[in-house]
Amino acid sequence: MAKRKEHSKEELREMALCAAESLLQSEGLKAISARRVASEIGYSAGSLYTVFKNIDDLCWQLNARTLAQLLARLDAVVPASPRCCLLDYGQAYLAFARENPERWSLLFEHATANDVMPPAWLSERILQLFARVEQCLQQMRPNLTPQALELSARTIWSGVHGIAVLALRQKLFVSNERAAEMMLQELVQQYLNGWLSEETEHA
Amino acid sequence: MAKRKEHSKEELREMALCAAESLLQSEGLKAISARRVASEIGYSAGSLYTVFKNIDDLCWQLNARTLAQLLARLDAVVPASPRCCLLDYGQAYLAFARENPERWSLLFEHATANDVMPPAWLSERILQLFARVEQCLQQMRPNLTPQALELSARTIWSGVHGIAVLALRQKLFVSNERAAEMMLQELVQQYLNGWLSEETEHA
């Protein structure tokens, strides 16, 4: 066998990632296996190892794309008042999670156990996201210390993330279909109200 | 072979769960395999299938124990003011997650994909937890509708959960070692401040 294909390594990588992404969306994480992904693009399993360190590596590269899309979605939020902006970020985050449940789950639940890719680029992009949130918050309370802004941004974003997690896993057990969206609204509004009144108190 | 052991089915189940729990804590999820767990208790893999429907079932039974411990921990919170109570619930939740990272992860990230155990008992216990939170909130705003309390309880608890998730996965990227605890404090206090001021506004 072994007919030499006309694909460069970069093309191969691209094809494999697309195939894996499609398998992930249609059949879930367990459908991503070396043999399956390879056969989907007309290669044998071994070939993947010329392009990926291992299957975990493939998953992380897939996650990189997912995260890029997610961030692009947040970028599409039109800048309005800081409060609206935060709300829209949250809604965009939740919407993305709902529309891409498998990819979103893989991105946030894929075993951080070992050694592979995550640290470098993932950290950087998450920090980008936090930076956006901090920017909104700073517009609302320009006199706050960077440390305090840092903390508040992460707090509010953790809340958003938590809502997305539980909504996706259907662990909210609440009647309303769009409960998560309402909770998001509730969380951001109440938190910000408390957070803003804190300033007027001290003044 | 097949020397008949002196263990009842219930004992076997107990031994297997203990072995699996210990493997999970010491070597992570991937160490839980039928052959491994069985060998740990001096049985062969097939025997486990007289007691568990499959490995997923074993994991869910393991999760049932983890959740029971977690709830017991929350029960140990001494009843103080509603506000303190909520804070302490959050801190207990976070502490448990930190102390039992593998078991906590399995509990909340184990594939909800298929058909097995989760719905019945898991739902019930999560509702118990939400009920506690609702109780605290109701003490603070006795005139609120049940629907509103339901929503607020889930909102605040999602926030707590989100903080625990990101802290455990080290996705907060913040200098302070005890940032998560500070964020928890921040979240609950600011949310409650906003939530309470809402009432006085309307009054």
Place this chain on the structure above:
DNA sequence: TGCACGAAATAAACACCGTTCAATAAGGAT
């Protein structure tokens, strides 16, 4: 043109995995 070189791809192997099931051995009953 023919040929050798090097790279690309594979098939096969290894050691695992979950799950099923026929075969077996041990204890109790007769």
Place this chain on the structure above:
DNA sequence: ATCCTTATTGAACGGTGTTTATTTCGTGCA
């Protein structure tokens, strides 16, 4: 002592990730 029941097993099946010797091809050189 024989039978019967039942707990237990080993082996099998098809799957997994990963490595590597082998094969096959495209290309450059004589």
